[in-house]
Amino acid sequence: MAIFVDENTKVIYQGLTGSQGRFYGLLNRDYGTKVVAGTNPRKAGTDVEGIPVFATVGEAVEATGATASCIFIPAPGVRDAVIEAAEGGVKFIVCITEGVPAHDEAWFYNKLRRDFPDVRLLGPNCPGIISPGKCNIGITAGHIAKPPAPGEKAVGIVSRSGTLTYQALYELKLNDIAVSTCVGIGGDPVPGTSFIDCLEAFEADPDTHAVMMFGEIGGSAEEEAAEFIKSKMTKPVVSYIAGVTAPPGKKMGHAGAIVSGGKGTAQAKMDALRDAGAKVGLNPTEASQLMVEVVRNL
């Protein structure tokens, strides 16, 4: 098992005919992901290396039975693309696009909650999701993650940062530790899927035995996750928070990574996580080493 996506997930790529969509769509297919369709209203009826292109997500779902979509549409079109995917009938939407206005994100987050409560959005501005050996949707390099062998104890990863996620996957692989699913929730102010959504799913997944959580400064998502870990999680959690030394009031790359009004500091987040019983590493490597110990003791 894995969370959110597995070997049976059929995926539509919105923006498959663009350069990024094509590049990653084909790379994901090479990994083994069931990339069943692309969409582009102006190129319906054509194909991208054998992947059929439809005018809309609705038509693609009807023809292929897809349950997920991956958005590589430029930022101005994302708001419409998310709603098109939900109306088209997919249940899991991964939005890779960065630079989406915060008001659009807040709007479609609430719109989905209300009108499509069974649809999950991941992102925007995220690297995507990979269930190693089964399905890779997004921009993660598949080979840096170790798929679990049958019966092998595996780690789930959830992270706000792309490159730190890769770092974690890679270091775990070097230590011969398998990953059940790795979810990049993205660094924007209104992520469609939260840490808690992922922690809850990992807690319920019989094939995930421990969870690695990489957070960063800004907002209070890590503190809320710590509350959840304290009250609901039985599986061990190892964490790392980036931005310990970030000056207040300066955005550190991600739109969501800013310490303002004394809130959202790395120290407060680390304290909350430690208080919740999570192990906290001071850098990604230390966190990976802590996870190695945790897995050895499982």
Add this chain to the structure above:
Amino acid sequence: MDLFEYQGKQFFARYGIPVSPGEVVSTVDEAVAAAERLGYPVVVKAQVQVGGRGKAGGIKLAGDAEETRTHARNILGMDIKGHTVELLWIEKASDIAEEYYASFTLDRSVKKHLGMLSAKGGVDIEAVAAEDPDAIAKIWVDPVDGLTEEQARAWVEAAKLNPRATEGAVDVLLKLYRAYVEGDADLVEINPLILKPTGEVHALDAKVTLDGNAVFRHPDYEQYDATQVRDERERAAHEKGLQYVGLDGYVGVIANGAGLAMSTVDIVNQVGGKPANFLDIGGGASADVMAGALEVINNDPNVRSILINIFGGITKGEEVANGIVTALGRVQIDVPIVIRLDGTNADLGREILKPHLSDKLQMQPTMLDAAKTAVALAGK
């Protein structure tokens, strides 16, 4: 993008929010001329993107030309919390009966818009929030529904404003919400929002932060980009399209990805060094981007060593290494460089770098070792 008060007031005026007539000036003579046109008394206000102007002496009332001249002379060039005053906003003075506070911003944990309204305005709202939280009436607005007049009215009542202010406040709040949403603002704040003795409600200050991601909907926002407060290094990096934040240390940092760049800054601190900057070159790490990044860092006179921290994912190690070698051929770097290259095909990348290594160009296998080396080299 943070706006100056005068820009914020122009922004508010576009949505029909009442603001005082005024002019923005950059010299003492212009200040006096503006005051003469506006009619006395006027308020001379320092334009800086930082709070606490009043306490620092950056806001003064002037009853005639002589006073305007004196205040303008004193305030222009003044340093307010590290910001030098280069512009003044000369505004017709308002009679004030009461001072309120109003704002909208995104509540990231609730994922709805948060409106805050208080009868205790004109002071630091965070102090009010800490000492007397009940004095702030909060409303959470669902972005799909927007703010209705009925909600706004109930909100104003909950804030216990003077009943004479109710109609004016409802009107301003509805317009403020519209400005916030249609203008793609991260924050709109009026402090103080005043009730005049004549009963009108009026924005006496304007704090506006716009979402840089929404410029595609507002081409005119490009003008605000030009007035952003950036140090020289940040300006140069911004022109090259790099994600750069200037810090006050001496180890230049280049990394790919915001998280890894933040992490690298942390590690430099952890091993006893001081990072000069945060710089995220994004996923690709091409020669062009790397050369641009090196140029920006090389122009920072405080930098005594450079730490390049790249994790290859989709971009393979050999591509990253070739990019670094090409960039080093293009930019003359005087300080020592430490490279940490890991991830996809890191071995191949390290092989490519090997012939170029020297005292001034070192390679380390881990982030921690690389940071320690960069800090040690900076000390020499």
